[in-house]
Amino acid sequence: MSQDKLYRYLFEQADVRGEIVQLEQSYQQVLAAKAYPDAVARLLGEMLAATSLLTAILKFEGEIAVQLQGSGPVKLVAVNGNHNQQLRAIARWEGDPEGDLKQMVGQGQLVITITPDEGERYQGIVGLEQATLAGCLEQYFAQSEQLKTRLWLHTDALHAVGMLLQALPDSGKDQEVEFEHLESLTDTIKAEELFSLDAKQVLHRLYHQEELRLFDPTEVSFKCGCSRERSLAALSTLPREDLESVLEEQGQIALHCDYCGADYRFDRIDIEALWAGSAGSSAQSH
Ligand SMILES: [Zn+2]
The missing domain is CATH 3.55.30.10 (Hsp33 domain)
Incomplete structure (x- = not known):
């Protein structure tokens, strides 16, 4: 075939x-x-x-x-x-x-x-x-x-x-x-x-x-277009206090892509880097 x-x-x-x-x-x-x-x-x-x-x-x-x-x-x-x-x-x-x-x-x-x-x-x-x-x-x-x-x-x-x-x-x-x-x-x-x-x-x-x-x-x-960068970009549109409360409760923010099954996890350092406007570089370092 x-x-x-x-x-x-x-x-x-x-x-x-x-x-x-x-x-x-x-x-x-x-x-x-x-x-x-x-x-x-x-x-x-x-x-x-x-x-x-x-x-x-x-x-x-x-x-x-x-x-x-x-x-x-x-x-x-x-x-x-x-x-x-x-x-x-x-x-x-x-x-x-x-x-x-x-x-x-x-x-x-x-x-x-x-x-x-x-x-x-x-x-x-x-x-x-x-x-x-x-x-x-x-x-x-x-x-x-x-x-x-x-x-x-x-x-x-x-x-x-x-x-x-x-x-x-x-x-x-x-x-x-x-x-x-x-x-x-x-x-x-x-x-x-x-x-x-x-x-x-x-x-x-x-x-x-x-x-x-x-x-x-x-x-x-x-082909799934999802990526760590796109997931972070999506998070950047959410209110800070929402992300803050998830971080406090769970120690990290986990996103799951329903299209391909990929999991993306972000810790406090990632999220603070995102807020500081330098998401791209530091998010990749671990
Ligand atoms: Zn995906």
């Missing part, structure tokens, strides 16, 4: 584009940060694969945040990424959630926020009316871009994979028939095949009778 790569392709005859993403290592790195219940882990995997597909199809340079927000046992699943296909993710839940998207997330919404390096922030919101994440995203594209889009998302304990088909805008061709044809071909792929076969094998198996232009793949990776 083409580990942690995203391929884009184009059916030139049909004016339909496609993508396939297969994640393993990045998915495992996300799961390593926390003891996620199985069903939450699987949903995280779907969100990771979906965010990778979206990032490639929405074409922007900057940051993307894809969030499932709900009132069910799963309150939040959030994936942050960028146009370099660097992803990180967290989830918040209660108990041991299981079942389909509705049962886990309940009433809620899918929020997609794109913050380009240049230009205005854009946010799209779609209610969770479909039984699957793929269904919700299809609805999102129908609403926001008015483009016929299909997604396939599958996860197991080790793999998070996804495929996408989207009709190109303003095509003069008989796109609907072509799209349905490609859709029915793609429907024949099994999750197990997406987990075990190389992307090129999958594409050959599905589309060997089609004229397909395949672009060079993009690496997808897990």
Whole structure:
């Protein structure tokens, strides 16, 4: 399998584009940060694969945040990424959630926020009316871009994979028939095949009778942007008396990153250096 790569392709005859993403290592790195219940882990995997597909199809340079927000046992699943296909993710839940998207997330919404390096922030919101994440995203594209889009998302304990088909805008061709044809071909792929076969094998198996232009793949990776410096910067925005009382009670201030599991600890010397405005140098010395 083409580990942690995203391929884009184009059916030139049909004016339909496609993508396939297969994640393993990045998915495992996300799961390593926390003891996620199985069903939450699987949903995280779907969100990771979906965010990778979206990032490639929405074409922007900057940051993307894809969030499932709900009132069910799963309150939040959030994936942050960028146009370099660097992803990180967290989830918040209660108990041991299981079942389909509705049962886990309940009433809620899918929020997609794109913050380009240049230009205005854009946010799209779609209610969770479909039984699957793929269904919700299809609805999102129908609403926001008015483009016929299909997604396939599958996860197991080790793999998070996804495929996408989207009709190109303003095509003069008989796109609907072509799209349905490609859709029915793609429907024949099994999750197990997406987990075990190389992307090129999958594409050959599905589309060997089609004229397909395949672009060079993009690496997808897990990357958490947290650091000791950023944690200190966050602390510097808090009231002194709050930090003071934590130091008195616990002798240190401990911060935990939910995205990657990193722990940062600061003692009185660090914090006083921060207040003195010389955080960077002295904080590194132990
Ligand atoms: Zn982190």
